[in-house]
Amino acid sequence: MEWTGEALLIGVRRHGESGVIAEAMVAGRGRCLGLVRGGRSTRLAATLQPGNIVQLTWRARLEDHLGTFTIELLRGRAAELITDRKRLYLSQLVCEHLHLLPERDPHDRLLGMAIDLIDHAPDGAALARFELALLDELGFGLDLESCAATGVTEDLTHVSPKSGRAVSRAAAEPYKDRLLPLPSFLHARGNASPDDIRAALHLTAHFLRQHVWQARDVDPPTVREPLIDMLSKV
Known part of the structure; x- marks a missing residue:
């Protein structure tokens, strides 16, 4: 199974020696998780930052499997956020709130509000x-x-x-x-x-x-x- 979509990255955690589990809010799909192989590499460090907008391709043998992500950066925000503590804290809070949503349950209204919050003045x-x-x-x-x-x-x-x-x-x-x-x-x-x-x-x-x-x-x-x-x- 496979799908591709634009997403707001909301979390990353280590998995194994070199991989990470990425968590993202995807329009029409909700909160989705996937394994990024080699996600702890320096090449992907700037891409795998919560608050970034990314293009995801998810693949798995069965729909209920964790699956893997192929990830491409569309808009990086780390440089903007690191210089503005209010925006940084706001982005972190919004991402933590989105973690509360059930997995794979679309919440496009909240996703749109979250992106607006992060993109504009606090x-x-x-x-x-x-x-x-x-x-x-x-x-x-x-x-x-x-x-x-x-x-x-x-x-x-x-x-x-x-x-x-x-x-x-x-x-x-x-x-x-x-x-x-x-x-x-x-x-x-x-x-x-x-x-x-x-x-x-x-x-x-x-x-x-x-x-x-x-x-x-x-x-x-x-x-x-x-x-x-x-x-x-x-």
């Missing part, structure tokens, strides 16, 4: 939207369209930490200390202040921790908190 609001989309595609999406208590769609200011549903200002008032703040840019148009960005990423972290990190017994990405500090500075 944007905390865009990162928060990406994490909301990640939760949604993992099956734990938040409902920010209407108030859980009253059904109104205006003046939504909080989120229930249990249900993930929005709550209006009036309904939230007696329970504010138990609810999570909902920055308005997540459900309505508008700019995001540094405080809004921090609140939004605190919101997504709560549900990632509740439904994903703790459930899978994995630690949150180590670059996430330093990146939030950078993105939420005035």
